[in-house]
Amino acid sequence: MGLFKSSKNSTPVTPEPPASPGQAARKDRPTPSRREAEAARMARLHPELDPKKAKQINREATDQRRRAQMTAVDNLPERALMRDVVDSRFNVGEIALPLMLVVLLLVMIPALRTIADMSLYFMWGILALIITDIMLMWTRYKRLAAERIPGRPLKGMMFYGWNRQMSIRRWRIPAPRVKRGDKI
Numbered sequence: 202m203g204l205f206k207s208s209k210n211s212t213p214v215t216p217e218p219p220a221s222p223g224q225a226a227r228k229d230r231p232t233p234s235r236r237e238a239e240a241a242r243m244a245r246l247h248p249e250l251d252p253k254k255a256k257q258i259n260r261e262a263t264d265q266r267r268r269a270q271m272t273a274v275d276n277l278p279e280r281a282l283m284r285d286v287v288d289s290r291f292n293v294g295e296i297a298l299p300l301m302l303v304v305l306l307l308v309m310i311p312a313l314r315t316i317a318d319m320s321l322y323f324m325w326g327i328l329a330l331i332i333t334d335i336m337l338m339w340t341r342y343k344r345l346a347a348e349r350i351p352g353r354p355l356k357g358m359m360f361y362g363w364n365r366q367m368s369i370r371r372w373r374i375p376a377p378r379v380k381r382g383d384k385i
Contacts, residue, residue, distance in 0.1 A: 275375055279346060279353045280361065285385045286342045287365045288377035293334045294367035297327055335363050345385070 233241070250258070274280065300323075307313060307320040339359050346355060365373060379385060 271374075278350045279355065279358055282346060282349060282385075283342055283358050283362045284365060284373075284375065284377070285379050286338060286345060287362050288370070288373070289379045289381065289383050289385050290338070291381060292338070292366040293327070293330045294363075295369055297331055297367065298369070300324070300327055331367075335359070335366065338362055338366060 304320045304324045308317045310317065339362065342358065342362060343355065346353065346358075370377060
């Protein structure tokens, strides 16, 4: 057995059979350079978009991500309970924004100075009512949370309830599940 020389009893090499008619013919173009091939691959992976289309795709992705995050946070039991507590009662904060706008308009009219002064005191009274209403809401929420979801953290829930209480009912997100006056 010769390592580098042909052996005497080796079989002769048979030629390759000709290509069948179903096989592809030779290509008509030269092989692309590495730079061209990488550029074509990157163009397929990251298509060049016009700025409007890119901004729209980015905005949709951001909206979808934000909705998913909001849904995850809003489904927490302590948040759902706070929403139900706030939505089941009448809140002074709901009417505070329209009343404060009226007070702001009255203060700007110089001819109605005495009415403007009285409306400022009225605004301070509304603010005191809002703070009292928030404290009552918080006391009720803490009692219900201790019964229904013991051991859950209440951090940030007072501010969440205050924020929801100050918004007009039809603009609240997520929408109210309970009607005013319903027992929760």
